[in-house]
Amino acid sequence: MELPCPDSVPRREFAKAAVALGGTAALSACLGRDGDPSGDAVDGGPLDGVPAGDPGDAPERQHAWNDALDRDDAGNAVPPTHHVLRYADVDREDVTRAAARERLEAALTDLERAFDRSPAGLLFTVGYSPSYFDRLSGSLPEPVDLPAPRPLTGLEDPSFDEADALVHLAADEPAAVLAADEALFGAATAANGVAVTDASDLFDPVDRRTGFIGSGLPREHRDVDGIPDDAPIPEGAKLFMGFSNGFAESQATEDRVTIEAGAFAGGTTQQVSTLRTQLDAWWSQESHAQRVAKLFSPTHADEERVGEHGERLGNDPAVADLPEDAVAYAREEGVVGHAQKAARARENGEPRLLRRDFPTTDGDHTGIHFLTLQESIGDFVAVRDAMTGADIADETGVGSRINNGILQYVFVRSRGNFLVPPRALRALPDPNPRDEP
Ligand code: HEM
Structure with missing residues (x-):
C-alpha cells in the first residue's frame, strides 16, 4: 500500500491512509502534512x-471508555475516529514471567503518561485469547466464559484469530495511534514526548487491522471494492450502509458487560469478527425504504422513523417496542430488520452487547471490524443467533440470507475471542492470578 500525495487528497482521507499503512513512514508523512518541520515527533517528540x-487517573476497568467520550446532541457516545487492532503472539521463552510482566506493565503505564485517556489523547485495551491461556498452567476461574472461536452460523467459513494478545488502540488524531503503535510494537523509544519502556520484543506482531468511524467518513472512503464509487451515502452517515449506529439505548452499559466476580472481576470479554460487506446491490437495487426495513425494521420504513441516516432516532432506534413475535412479523411483512432481530436477545429489556465496531477499507474492500464487549462470550453467541434469525428463516417465507436483515450483504472473514482483564492484570496475566505464589 502507498500513501496518496498529501496535497492531492483531503486531510481526512490522507489520515485514514496513513493509519492503514502504519509505521514511521506513515507517522512522518502525517506529521509532515500537518507541519512538523523539526521532525521531532517522528522520533517520539x-x-x-x-x-x-x-x-493515576486510569480506572480499574480497561474498557471504561464512556466517561472519556464526547456525546452528540442526542446524548450518544462518540467513539474515537481512528482504530488499530494489533494481534500479537507473546514471546515468553527468554524472559522470566515476572520480569516480562513488569516491563510490559511499565510500557503500558508510559503510554498512559504520554497520552491523555480520551479521544484527544489515546484510548486502548489489551486482551488475551483462549490460546494464550491454554499454553499456561491452570485454567480460567469462574465465571470467566472464554471459549475458542468457532463458526456461529451455517452461512460462514471464517478463519480464527488465535494470536495470544489483541491490543486495540483508538484516537481522534491519526498521529497519536501511529505513535503509540510504534512505541509498543516498533522501534520508537518514546511517544508524544514521553519515554516508553521497550517491551516490543515481548510481542511478535501477527496481524494489523485498521478502521475509522465518524460522520462523513464512509462517503469519503467509498472508492474501494465492495461499493459503487458513487454510492449516495449521506454526508452524516457513519457506516458504508448509509446509516449511523451506536445509539445509546441499543448499547449495553459498561456495568452490564463487566465480569462481576472472581479474579478477573472488573474485566470483560471482547469478541472481534472481521466482516466484509458487499454493497453493490444494497446501493443499486434497494430503495431507501428497503434499506431502512432491512437494517432497522419494516415499521421503521413505513413510519419514516429513521430519516436520511438515523438523525430522527435521537438516542433510541426503538427496535425493542416492535411486535415481540418476530416470526409472525416476518411472515406478515416478508422482510425482517437487522436491529429488530438482534434486539430479541435483550435480557430484561436491556441490550447485552457494548458494540464498539468500526468500518474498514483494509484490503481495499468495504468491511467492518465488529468489535463487541460483553460479560461472557455466551452473551455474544446468543445475540448473534438472534441476529442470524435461523428460526425466522425456517418458519417464514424470509430466506436464510435474502430479506433476512442484512445477512445478504455481510460475510464473516474471521472470528476471535479475548479476555480484557482489569487494568491491574493487563500485563501477561496467569489464568488464575489468585493461585500465584
Ligand atoms: C455490517 C455489519 C453491521 C451493520 C452495518 C450493523 C448496523 C446496525 C445498526 C445501524 C443498528 C441500529 C442502530 C444501533 O446501532 O443502535 C444495529 C443494531 C444492532 N446490531 Fe448491528 N450491524 C452489523 C452487524 C452486527 C452483528 C454481526 C451483530 C452481532 C451480534 C449485530 C448486533 C446488533 C445489535 C445487538 C444491535 C442492537 C439491538 C438492540 O437494540 O437491542 N450487528 N446494527
Whole structure:
C-alpha cells in the first residue's frame, strides 16, 4: 500500500491512509502534512495538540471508555475516529514471567503518561485469547466464559484469530495511534514526548487491522471494492450502509458487560469478527425504504422513523417496542430488520452487547471490524443467533440470507475471542492470578 500525495487528497482521507499503512513512514508523512518541520515527533517528540496523561487517573476497568467520550446532541457516545487492532503472539521463552510482566506493565503505564485517556489523547485495551491461556498452567476461574472461536452460523467459513494478545488502540488524531503503535510494537523509544519502556520484543506482531468511524467518513472512503464509487451515502452517515449506529439505548452499559466476580472481576470479554460487506446491490437495487426495513425494521420504513441516516432516532432506534413475535412479523411483512432481530436477545429489556465496531477499507474492500464487549462470550453467541434469525428463516417465507436483515450483504472473514482483564492484570496475566505464589 502507498500513501496518496498529501496535497492531492483531503486531510481526512490522507489520515485514514496513513493509519492503514502504519509505521514511521506513515507517522512522518502525517506529521509532515500537518507541519512538523523539526521532525521531532517522528522520533517520539511531542505531537501538536495531543494532551499528555496521568496513569493515576486510569480506572480499574480497561474498557471504561464512556466517561472519556464526547456525546452528540442526542446524548450518544462518540467513539474515537481512528482504530488499530494489533494481534500479537507473546514471546515468553527468554524472559522470566515476572520480569516480562513488569516491563510490559511499565510500557503500558508510559503510554498512559504520554497520552491523555480520551479521544484527544489515546484510548486502548489489551486482551488475551483462549490460546494464550491454554499454553499456561491452570485454567480460567469462574465465571470467566472464554471459549475458542468457532463458526456461529451455517452461512460462514471464517478463519480464527488465535494470536495470544489483541491490543486495540483508538484516537481522534491519526498521529497519536501511529505513535503509540510504534512505541509498543516498533522501534520508537518514546511517544508524544514521553519515554516508553521497550517491551516490543515481548510481542511478535501477527496481524494489523485498521478502521475509522465518524460522520462523513464512509462517503469519503467509498472508492474501494465492495461499493459503487458513487454510492449516495449521506454526508452524516457513519457506516458504508448509509446509516449511523451506536445509539445509546441499543448499547449495553459498561456495568452490564463487566465480569462481576472472581479474579478477573472488573474485566470483560471482547469478541472481534472481521466482516466484509458487499454493497453493490444494497446501493443499486434497494430503495431507501428497503434499506431502512432491512437494517432497522419494516415499521421503521413505513413510519419514516429513521430519516436520511438515523438523525430522527435521537438516542433510541426503538427496535425493542416492535411486535415481540418476530416470526409472525416476518411472515406478515416478508422482510425482517437487522436491529429488530438482534434486539430479541435483550435480557430484561436491556441490550447485552457494548458494540464498539468500526468500518474498514483494509484490503481495499468495504468491511467492518465488529468489535463487541460483553460479560461472557455466551452473551455474544446468543445475540448473534438472534441476529442470524435461523428460526425466522425456517418458519417464514424470509430466506436464510435474502430479506433476512442484512445477512445478504455481510460475510464473516474471521472470528476471535479475548479476555480484557482489569487494568491491574493487563500485563501477561496467569489464568488464575489468585493461585500465584
Ligand atoms: C455490517 C455489519 C453491521 C451493520 C452495518 C450493523 C448496523 C446496525 C445498526 C445501524 C443498528 C441500529 C442502530 C444501533 O446501532 O443502535 C444495529 C443494531 C444492532 N446490531 Fe448491528 N450491524 C452489523 C452487524 C452486527 C452483528 C454481526 C451483530 C452481532 C451480534 C449485530 C448486533 C446488533 C445489535 C445487538 C444491535 C442492537 C439491538 C438492540 O437494540 O437491542 N450487528 N446494527
